[in-house]
Amino acid sequence: MAKVVVLGAGLGGTLMAYEMQAELGAGDTLTVIGQGPRYHFVPSNPWVAAGWRDRDEVEIDIAAVMKKKGITYLDQGAARVHPDENRVELTDGASVSYDYLILCTGPELAFDEIEGLGPDRFTQSICHVDHAEKANAALDAFMENPGPVIVGAVQGASCFGPAYEFAMILDTEFRKRKIRDRVPMTFVTSEPYIGHLGLDGVGDTKGLLESEMRNRHIKWITSARVHHVEDGKMVVEEVGDDGQVKKTTELPFGYAMMLPAFRGVAAVRGLEGLVNPRGFVIVDKKQRNPRYSNVFGVGVGVAIAPTGPTPVPVGVPKTGFMIESMVTATAQNIGALLKGAEPAAEGSWNAVCLADFGDGGVAFVAEPQIPPRNVNWSAQGKWVHLAKIAFEKYFIRKIRKGESEPFYERWIMESLGIHRLKQSR
Numbered sequence: 001m002a003k004v005v006v007l008g009a010g011l012g013g014t015l016m017a018y019e020m021q022a023e024l025g026a027g028d029t030l031t032v033i034g035q036g037p038r039y040h041f042v043p044s045n046p047w048v049a050a051g052w053r054d055r056d057e058v059e060i061d062i063a064a065v066m067k068k069k070g071i072t073y074l075d076q077g078a079a080r081v082h083p084d085e086n087r088v089e090l091t092d093g094a095s096v097s098y099d100y101l102i103l104c105t106g107p108e109l110a111f112d113e114i115e116g117l118g119p120d121r122f123t124q125s126i127c128h129v130d131h132a133e134k135a136n137a138a139l140d141a142f143m144e145n146p147g148p149v150i151v152g153a154v155q156g157a158s159c160f161g162p163a164y165e166f167a168m169i170l171d172t173e174f175r176k177r178k179i180r181d182r183v184p185m186t187f188v189t190s191e192p193y194i195g196h197l198g199l200d201g202v203g204d205t206k207g208l209l210e211s212e213m214r215n216r217h218i219k220w221i222t223s224a225r226v227h228h229v230e231d232g233k234m235v236v237e238e239v240g241d242d243g244q245v246k247k248t249t250e251l252p253f254g255y256a257m258m259l260p261a262f263r264g265v266a267a268v269r270g271l272e273g274l275v276n277p278r279g280f281v282i283v284d285k286k287q288r289n290p291r292y293s294n295v296f297g298v299g300v301g302v303a304i305a306p307t308g309p310t311p312v313p314v315g316v317p318k319t320g321f322m323i324e325s326m327v328t329a330t331a332q333n334i335g336a337l338l339k340g341a342e343p344a345a346e347g348s349w350n351a352v353c354l355a356d357f358g359d360g361g362v363a364f365v366a367e368p369q370i371p372p373r374n375v376n377w378s379a380q381g382k383w384v385h386l387a388k389i390a391f392e393k394y395f396i397r398k399i400r401k402g403e404s405e406p407f408y409e410r411w412i413m414e415s416l417g418i419h420r421l422k423q424s425r
Contacts, residue, residue, distance in 0.1 A: 001027035001028055001029070002024075002029075002099040002338055003028075003029050003031070003097060003098050004020060004024065004028065004100045004102070005033065005088060005096055005101050005102070006020065006031070006033070006102045007033050007078055007081070007088060007101065007102065007103050007104060007267070008033070008034065008105040008299070009032055009034030009039060009062055009073070009104075010039070010042070010106045011041075011042060011299070011323060012104040012106070012298045012299030013034065013104035013105075014062060015323070015327045015404070016327045016330065016331065017032045017066065017069075017071055018069070018402060018404035019327055019328060020330075021071060021404070022331070022404060023332070023334060023335030025338055030072065031073075031096055031098075032066055032071055032073050033076075033078055034063075034075050035075065035076075036075050036077075037062065037063035037064075037075045038059050038060065038061060038062060039059065039062035039399065040059045040060075040129040041060075041392065041395060042127075043388070043392065044057075044392055045058075045126040045128070045162070046126050046132075046166045046169050046356070047169070047356075048126075048132035048133060049124070049126045049132040049135035049139065049166065049257070050136065050166075050169050050170065050173050050358075051139065051140070051173075052169075055129055058129065058392075058396065060396065062399075063075055065399070065400060065402045066402075068402060076090050076091050076092050076094075078105075078267040079267060080267050081103070081267050081268050083271060083291075083295055086098055086294070100294050100296070100334050100337070101294065101295045101296070102295075102297070102330060102334070103281050103295065103301060104297075104298045104299050105265045105299075105301045106299060106301055107262030107263060107264070107265070107301055108263050108264065108266065108279070109125070109127055109128075110156070110261045110263045111125075111260050113260075113261060114155075114226050114227075114228060115228040116228050116229030116231075117154065117226065117260060119131050119134050119135070122230065122232075122256070123229055123257060123258045124139075124255070125258075125259070125260065126162055126166055126259075127159075127162075127259065135257060139255060142254055143177065145254065146174075146179045146183050146254065147182075147183070147252075148183070148186070148253045148254055149170060149185045149186070149255045150186050150187075150188055150234055150251055150253045150256040150257075150258070151163055151166055151185070151187055151257050152167075152188035152189045152221075152224070153189050153191070153259040154225075154258055154259065154260055155224075155261065155313050156190065156261030156315060157190055157198075157261050157262070157314070157315060158198050158262055158300075158314070158315025158316055158317055159198075159315075159317050160189065160196070160197045160198055160259070161319075161353055161355050163187070163189065164209060164355055164357075164362075165356055165361075166257055167185065167187050167213075167218060168216065168357030168358055168360075168361075169357065170185070171216045171218065172357065172359050173358065185216075185217070186218070186251060187213060187218055187221070188220070188226070188236055188251070188258070189221070189222055189224055190223070190224055190225065190310075191223075191310075191314055192310045193206055193222055194209050194222060195207070195208065195210065196314065197317065198306075198307070198315055198317045199316065199366060199369060199371075200307045200308065200371055202364040202366045202377070202378050203364055203365075203376050203377045203379075205362065208362050208378060208380050209362065212362070221236055221238060223239045223240070223310070223312050224236050224237070224312065225237040225312050226258065229258075232252060232254070233251065233252055233253070234251045234253060235250055236248070236249050236250075236251055240311060241311055243311060261313075263280075264276075264279020264280045264281065265279070265301065268281065268301075273289075273290075273292070274289055274295065280303035281295075281297030281301055281302050281303060282297075282303050283296065283302055285346045286333050286345065286346060287302075287326055287330040287347060296330045298327055299326065300318045300323070302318065304318070307370055307371065316369070319352060321353075322349050325347035325349060326347040328345070328347070332345035348367070349368050349369050349370075350365070350367040350369055351364070351365070351366040351367075351369040352364075352365050352366075354384055354388040354391065356384060356385050356389075357385065358385065359382065359385060360382050360384065361381070361382075361385045361387075361388065362384060363378065363379055363380070363384045363387070364379075365378075
């Protein structure tokens with residue numbers, strides 16, 4: 001009889017629990033440790049921030065779903081993982097022991113690394129539904145007195161798609177309200193070029209996104225390092241290829257949303273052999289930690305090396321499709337161990353993304369995610385906007401039902417015909 005513990009109940013942790021349950025034998029137990037009883041669909045946060053979705057439309061009582069599935073769910077969160085003791089210490093002082101631990105914590109948001117950054121200071125965020133609600137309230141106030149807007153991602157960020165989405169969604173909303181002419185917009189990003197996305201581009205994302213920004217009159221600053229933020233002012237340093245600051249600009253704003261850098265959560269940060277210096281979980285191709293062979297890692301909290309050197313640090317994103325492949329491989333590998341076999345499954349680590357721009361969008365497929373690639377494709381059109389709306393409804397419905405089928409692969413790859421593209425290449 002084995003005790004399997006999943007730490008984290010976001011996208012990766014929820015899918016992990018669903019798929020892991022199918023691999024358990026008689027007498028094995030599954031426990032999920034989350035923070036609170038609610039799950040929210042992170043890709044919908046730009047819509048929540050724009051006022052296009054209400055919170056209850058994108059949230060699920062995940063504790064109730066887990067209970068219905070017979071999975072033990074603890075909502076107090078983890079204070080510290082003790083891998084040498086096979087134990088997770090909870091925030092209330094209790095502990096949960098394990099035979100196998102799957103770390104699906106997601107990241108900690110490093111707002112504190114830049115003075116004035118974050119929803120508790122002078123910029124908004126769409127990384128969490130709480131932040132998105134606050135961003136929407138700030139946007140409503142901004143609409144009463146429009147002015148300059150800044151959207152982007154700071155140095156060390158590893159998630160760029162939502163920043164592009166939110167910039168375009170805001171542009172769409174401002175045009176609907178007939179105030180776009182009163183709102184100069186600037187996109188500030190640590191990427192070396194527009195459309196890099198932490199992936200050195202996918203297909204022609206550089207051309208597609210630059211064209212989109214020109215058409216929408218959104219200026220941009222790349223290789224940007226945010227020095228600090230004040231109330232209504234952001235100080236941005238443009239860094240040259242030699243790593244030296246070539247220009248410093250003070251950008252005024254009435255509204256700003258900047259994605260932060262990520263780091264590993266406090267519960268694992270600093271554990272030698274388990275995480276890297278940034279606190280991300282070290283895993284091999286089987287999603288298994290080299291030092292602690294009964295610990296696996298999945299999702300945004302996993303360490304992945306950058307695609308290459310850039311003037312300003314840029315991380316690698318972990319898209320939903322990539323996370324799903326990690327989940328499936330991990331479930332199969334622990335399932336093999338429970339049966340006395342050796343792990344053999346490896347995640348594909350491909351990237352499939354739908355980026356909604358409010359009235360259009362860009363889709364891309366990178367197989368594998370890190371170049372060189374077998375498939376390197378991108379496209380744009382109103383169909384992306386419609387597809388993301390349909391996918392949101394599909395995904396949330398599946399999570400509510402507790403179904404473990406591969407959401408991204410089944411829906412995106414088949415419904416959009418990308419599997420045919422893959423076969424033709």
